[in-house]
Amino acid sequence: MSTRAANSVIVLDFETTGLSPNQGDRAIEIGAVKLHDGVVIDTFQELMNPGFRVSGFIEGYTGISNSMLANAASCETVMDSFADFIRDSNLVAHNASFDKRFLDAELDAISRTYDGEFACSMLIARRLYQEAPNHKLGGLVEYKQIENDGVFHRALADSEMTAKLWLTMLDDMQLAHHISLPSFKLMQDLSKTTKSQVKSFLSKT
Protein backbone atom coordinates (compact mmCIF):
# COMPACT_ATOMS: atom_id res chain seq x y z
CA MET A 1 0.00 0.00 0.00
CA SER A 2 1.39 3.36 -0.98
CA THR A 3 2.09 5.95 1.67
CA ARG A 4 1.24 8.64 -0.88
CA ALA A 5 -0.54 11.48 0.86
CA ALA A 6 -3.89 12.24 -0.72
CA ASN A 7 -3.57 16.00 -0.21
CA SER A 8 0.10 16.20 -1.14
CA VAL A 9 1.44 16.84 -4.61
CA ILE A 10 4.73 17.97 -6.16
CA VAL A 11 4.61 20.49 -9.01
CA LEU A 12 7.73 20.35 -11.15
CA ASP A 13 9.30 21.99 -14.18
CA PHE A 14 12.38 21.17 -16.25
CA GLU A 15 14.56 23.49 -18.28
CA THR A 16 16.32 21.44 -20.94
CA THR A 17 18.70 21.69 -23.88
CA GLY A 18 15.85 21.03 -26.31
CA LEU A 19 12.56 19.29 -26.85
CA SER A 20 13.37 15.61 -26.99
CA PRO A 21 15.50 13.30 -24.86
CA ASN A 22 15.27 10.84 -27.76
CA GLN A 23 17.28 13.34 -29.80
CA GLY A 24 19.98 13.64 -27.14
CA ASP A 25 18.56 16.55 -25.19
CA ARG A 26 19.25 16.71 -21.46
CA ALA A 27 17.86 18.52 -18.44
CA ILE A 28 19.77 21.63 -17.30
CA GLU A 29 17.55 22.73 -14.39
CA ILE A 30 14.85 21.20 -12.22
CA GLY A 31 12.51 23.21 -10.04
CA ALA A 32 9.70 21.87 -7.88
CA VAL A 33 7.37 22.85 -5.07
CA LYS A 34 5.72 20.44 -2.68
CA LEU A 35 2.13 21.30 -1.81
CA HIS A 36 0.32 19.90 1.21
CA ASP A 37 -3.27 20.96 1.81
CA GLY A 38 -2.72 23.80 -0.65
CA VAL A 39 0.36 25.17 1.10
CA VAL A 40 3.95 25.14 -0.15
CA ILE A 41 5.88 23.10 2.41
CA ASP A 42 9.12 22.51 0.49
CA THR A 43 10.95 23.52 -2.69
CA PHE A 44 13.72 22.09 -4.87
CA GLN A 45 15.88 23.93 -7.40
CA GLU A 46 19.16 22.88 -8.99
CA LEU A 47 21.05 23.65 -12.15
CA MET A 48 22.75 20.64 -13.71
CA ASN A 49 25.58 20.26 -16.19
CA PRO A 50 24.45 18.23 -19.23
CA GLY A 51 28.01 17.52 -20.35
CA PHE A 52 27.91 19.66 -23.47
CA ARG A 53 27.35 23.28 -24.39
CA VAL A 54 23.76 24.47 -24.69
CA SER A 55 22.67 26.44 -27.75
CA GLY A 56 22.43 30.20 -27.91
CA PHE A 57 18.69 29.81 -28.27
CA ILE A 58 18.43 27.97 -24.95
CA GLU A 59 20.71 30.50 -23.25
CA GLY A 60 18.42 33.29 -24.43
CA TYR A 61 15.19 31.43 -23.78
CA THR A 62 16.00 30.40 -20.21
CA GLY A 63 18.64 32.90 -19.16
CA ILE A 64 20.77 29.90 -18.17
CA SER A 65 24.23 30.40 -19.66
CA ASN A 66 27.00 27.94 -20.35
CA SER A 67 29.10 29.69 -17.73
CA MET A 68 26.35 29.10 -15.15
CA LEU A 69 26.28 25.40 -16.03
CA ALA A 70 30.06 24.99 -16.03
CA ASN A 71 30.20 24.80 -12.26
CA ALA A 72 26.90 22.97 -11.78
CA ALA A 73 26.70 19.39 -10.55
CA SER A 74 26.07 16.67 -13.12
CA CYS A 75 22.58 15.60 -14.19
CA GLU A 76 23.23 12.27 -12.50
CA THR A 77 24.03 13.85 -9.12
CA VAL A 78 21.12 16.31 -9.18
CA MET A 79 18.55 13.81 -10.41
CA ASP A 80 19.58 11.33 -7.72
CA SER A 81 18.73 13.99 -5.13
CA PHE A 82 15.51 14.84 -6.94
CA ALA A 83 14.43 11.19 -6.93
CA ASP A 84 14.77 11.32 -3.14
CA PHE A 85 12.74 14.53 -3.09
CA ILE A 86 9.75 13.24 -5.06
CA ARG A 87 9.71 9.72 -3.54
CA ASP A 88 6.21 8.42 -4.27
CA SER A 89 4.43 11.78 -4.52
CA ASN A 90 1.92 12.45 -7.24
CA LEU A 91 3.24 14.95 -9.76
CA VAL A 92 1.90 17.95 -11.68
CA ALA A 93 3.45 19.79 -14.62
CA HIS A 94 2.30 22.15 -17.36
CA ASN A 95 2.24 20.03 -20.51
CA ALA A 96 3.19 17.07 -18.35
CA SER A 97 4.03 14.79 -21.27
CA PHE A 98 7.11 16.95 -21.87
CA ASP A 99 8.40 16.91 -18.28
CA LYS A 100 7.54 13.21 -17.88
CA ARG A 101 9.71 12.32 -20.87
CA PHE A 102 12.71 14.10 -19.34
CA LEU A 103 12.06 12.77 -15.83
CA ASP A 104 11.82 9.23 -17.17
CA ALA A 105 14.95 9.62 -19.30
CA GLU A 106 17.10 11.21 -16.60
CA LEU A 107 16.04 8.75 -13.89
CA ASP A 108 16.42 5.80 -16.26
CA ALA A 109 20.00 6.92 -16.88
CA ILE A 110 20.80 6.46 -13.18
CA SER A 111 18.56 3.42 -12.65
CA ARG A 112 16.19 5.29 -10.34
CA THR A 113 12.41 5.08 -10.46
CA TYR A 114 9.40 6.87 -9.02
CA ASP A 115 5.96 5.65 -8.04
CA GLY A 116 3.78 8.76 -8.41
CA GLU A 117 1.46 9.56 -11.27
CA PHE A 118 1.32 12.70 -13.40
CA ALA A 119 -1.50 15.16 -13.89
CA CYS A 120 -1.24 17.85 -16.58
CA SER A 121 -2.25 21.40 -15.66
CA MET A 122 -2.43 22.37 -19.34
CA LEU A 123 -4.95 19.65 -20.28
CA ILE A 124 -7.07 20.54 -17.24
CA ALA A 125 -6.89 24.28 -18.01
CA ARG A 126 -7.97 23.62 -21.60
CA ARG A 127 -11.16 22.10 -20.18
CA LEU A 128 -11.84 24.52 -17.32
CA TYR A 129 -10.85 27.70 -19.17
CA GLN A 130 -12.00 26.99 -22.70
CA GLU A 131 -12.52 30.71 -23.33
CA ALA A 132 -8.93 31.67 -22.42
CA PRO A 133 -6.93 33.31 -25.27
CA ASN A 134 -4.35 30.54 -25.01
CA HIS A 135 -3.25 27.85 -22.60
CA LYS A 136 0.43 28.65 -22.27
CA LEU A 137 1.54 28.88 -18.64
CA GLY A 138 2.25 32.61 -18.94
CA GLY A 139 -1.04 33.20 -20.75
CA LEU A 140 -3.04 31.43 -18.05
CA VAL A 141 -1.20 33.30 -15.29
CA GLU A 142 -2.22 36.54 -16.99
CA TYR A 143 -5.77 35.35 -17.73
CA LYS A 144 -6.39 34.30 -14.13
CA GLN A 145 -4.46 37.30 -12.76
CA ILE A 146 -2.20 35.03 -10.77
CA GLU A 147 0.42 36.84 -8.74
CA ASN A 148 3.92 36.47 -10.18
CA ASP A 149 7.32 38.14 -10.07
CA GLY A 150 7.75 38.37 -13.83
CA VAL A 151 10.33 35.59 -14.03
CA PHE A 152 9.50 33.04 -16.74
CA HIS A 153 11.31 30.03 -18.16
CA ARG A 154 13.26 29.31 -15.01
CA ALA A 155 12.43 26.02 -13.34
CA LEU A 156 11.50 27.14 -9.82
CA ALA A 157 9.58 30.22 -11.00
CA ASP A 158 7.58 28.19 -13.52
CA SER A 159 6.87 25.42 -11.01
CA GLU A 160 5.68 28.03 -8.51
CA MET A 161 3.33 29.56 -11.07
CA THR A 162 2.09 26.13 -12.13
CA ALA A 163 1.40 25.40 -8.46
CA LYS A 164 -0.61 28.62 -8.14
CA LEU A 165 -2.51 27.73 -11.32
CA TRP A 166 -3.19 24.26 -9.92
CA LEU A 167 -4.60 25.73 -6.69
CA THR A 168 -6.63 28.26 -8.68
CA MET A 169 -8.18 25.46 -10.69
CA LEU A 170 -9.03 23.54 -7.51
CA ASP A 171 -10.66 26.68 -6.10
CA ASP A 172 -12.61 27.36 -9.30
CA MET A 173 -13.90 23.80 -9.39
CA GLN A 174 -15.09 24.08 -5.81
CA LEU A 175 -16.76 27.45 -6.39
CA ALA A 176 -18.26 26.93 -9.83
CA HIS A 177 -19.12 23.27 -9.62
CA HIS A 178 -19.70 22.84 -5.91
CA ILE A 179 -17.11 20.11 -5.52
CA SER A 180 -15.93 19.72 -1.94
CA LEU A 181 -12.23 18.99 -2.49
CA PRO A 182 -11.16 17.80 -5.96
CA SER A 183 -8.92 14.77 -5.56
CA PHE A 184 -5.80 14.18 -7.66
CA LYS A 185 -7.68 11.31 -9.33
CA LEU A 186 -10.58 13.59 -10.20
CA MET A 187 -8.16 16.07 -11.79
CA GLN A 188 -6.57 13.25 -13.80
CA ASP A 189 -9.99 12.05 -14.91
CA LEU A 190 -11.01 15.59 -15.86
CA SER A 191 -7.95 15.88 -18.10
CA LYS A 192 -9.09 12.76 -19.97
CA THR A 193 -12.66 13.98 -20.47
CA THR A 194 -13.69 15.40 -23.83
CA LYS A 195 -14.01 19.17 -23.67
CA SER A 196 -17.69 19.04 -24.65
CA GLN A 197 -18.43 16.72 -21.73
CA VAL A 198 -16.71 18.73 -18.99
CA LYS A 199 -19.92 20.17 -17.54
CA SER A 200 -21.71 16.84 -17.36
CA PHE A 201 -18.57 15.20 -15.95
CA LEU A 202 -18.28 17.77 -13.16
CA SER A 203 -22.00 17.68 -12.39
CA LYS A 204 -21.70 13.98 -11.61
CA THR A 205 -18.87 14.37 -9.13
Add this chain to the structure above:
DNA sequence: TGCCAGGCCCTCTTTAGGGCCTT
Protein backbone atom coordinates in the same frame (compact mmCIF):
# COMPACT_ATOMS: atom_id res chain seq x y z
C1' DT B 1 19.18 8.96 -48.43
C1' DG B 2 17.13 12.18 -45.84
C1' DC B 3 14.63 12.76 -42.29
C1' DC B 4 14.64 14.23 -37.39
C1' DA B 5 9.57 15.36 -30.72
C1' DG B 6 5.42 13.75 -29.11
C1' DG B 7 0.81 13.99 -27.60
C1' DC B 8 -3.56 16.31 -27.62
C1' DC B 9 -7.32 18.10 -30.20
C1' DC B 10 -10.01 20.29 -33.85
C1' DT B 11 -11.96 19.86 -38.47
C1' DC B 12 -12.81 21.25 -44.45
C1' DT B 13 -12.13 14.03 -39.88
C1' DT B 14 -11.39 8.76 -39.03
C1' DT B 15 -8.23 6.18 -46.00
C1' DA B 16 -5.47 13.31 -42.76
C1' DG B 17 -3.52 17.55 -41.82
C1' DG B 18 -2.20 21.10 -38.95
C1' DG B 19 -2.18 24.15 -34.63
C1' DC B 20 -1.05 24.15 -29.77
C1' DC B 21 2.22 23.41 -25.90
C1' DT B 22 6.62 22.12 -23.63
C1' DT B 23 12.62 23.62 -24.28
